[in-house]
Amino acid sequence: MTISPPSARRTGISPWEVRQDFDAYTSTMDDDQSPLLGHLVLYSVFAGRVTVDDMKWWFRDLNLDAAFLPAPIRPVDAFDTVTGSRGVRRTYSLGSASATLMIRHVTRDARQVVRHLVREVRDERETRLHYDAGLAECVFLRDKTRGAGPGAGILSIRSDREAIGHLSEVDRRQVYEVLEELEDSFRHHCVYLTADRLRSHIRSYIEALSAIRIHNTRGAYFVHREHARTVMALRALVSRMGDGSRLTPIPLADQQEMREMIITSFTTKAQNDLHKLGMDIALAQREHQSDSEIRKLHRRYQALRTATAEHSSLLRTTLDDTNAALDLVQHQLRVLLTPTT
Structure with missing residues (x-):
């Protein structure tokens, strides 16, 4: 299907500026004294006149993943x-x-x-x-x-x-x-996407970059440097959405204080998620829930274990407390999955 280039595509940050931003933000990685750890990403999206076709064109223009495009407006x-x-x-x-x-x-x-x-x-x-x-x-x-x-x-x-x-x-x-x-x-x-829908899609895209939400903040995420180019493209995308809409990537130097902040944020969320998962497993045991519900619990556990391993590797750390909690939840799942006689 051919998409007519909407006039709105000419506003905001261009792909050339995205490349310039990427080079500027990642140039610090060449400095042995302050290599780049990643970015603290903050964003605000306000109502504009953005259509689904606008988004399709912008995603293509900025080489973003079409899987995160909004569905047609109902x-x-x-x-x-x-x-x-x-x-x-x-x-x-x-x-x-x-x-x-x-x-x-x-x-x-x-x-x-x-x-x-x-x-x-x-x-x-x-x-x-x-x-x-x-x-x-x-x-x-x-x-x-x-x-x-x-x-x-x-x-x-x-x-x-x-x-x-x-x-x-x-x-x-x-x-x-x-x-x-x-x-x-x-x-x-019926024509234009709401600010809520646009915010939801930006949040989903950021979270798909293995982002870590910073503890005790509102809408601030850490994104590892390996996703820097995508972050810059998202910055350009948000700049096109309407007056006042912006995504700000703040470079974080690879220093101990920064790592501790990111690790604390991840472990806090992971511990909360594991506590909730443990309670849900205990409830499933009491109520003898269906196999499909138990499979959902297992998928949640696997997602948490995968995220823990990934962030341990990216941050070059051992998340001992989180791994211990994962082992406890794994034991609960084994009990849940063991047939009773």
Whole structure:
């Protein structure tokens, strides 16, 4: 399939700049006094006008792994976004009181999803509430025709003109503006990826680089120097996503203090994951869970052991405490897998 180059691809960091960044960040590896251990990666992604086709072009342009591309946008997801808890909502003043227009869920089935526009009025002392329910129905009608894509459908807004007519002029204007905003927002989200989805894909890509989340931080990861080129490409990708979006790779020198920080972060998370896994194994023993559930536990154990071995090699260290905990969990799994007579 041919992808038309979107105009947005010309913004942000270019592949040439990626190569320049990679050379600059890795040049420290040639300095015997401060070789590069890896990067501390921080990122922020804000809402922009990024389509799935934009992402396809950018991934190809930056030679990124297409396995991490977002799936096509489903209209039903766009509906859930604009009518959900973080969707369209408006609060305004009514003299000594305040009013809020919000969407409330009603029903969901194989044919449609129904939500209502509700008006909540709070008095000056915020001690009493008054509700006008069902000022409008916001309905997602699922497309059940042959060949319709996953989650296909349309938005239908059915306003109750009689109920709205009993409201004040201020209220009526606010209600109709919110209904118009709902339609505009739905059309937007059927085309453009949300900031949450973009953040999720960036996080998944970073974590797939055997990244270690730094303990007691919010969204900061250590990525070993062997993935430096990919980190630079991700930096370029995020720079194209919208105003304020950025990924910052901070070079970390291969020094004892840096290693101790990374090792502590890894062992803290690994110990927590192993503790949770041990509790889940004990629960599986008590409840005699199915073979498929036990296989999931075993896969979790194998993933932790693989990660421990990999990071021990990359950081040139022996993670004794983590290995001891792994041995204990392995014993629990053996007991779980041993048939009882």
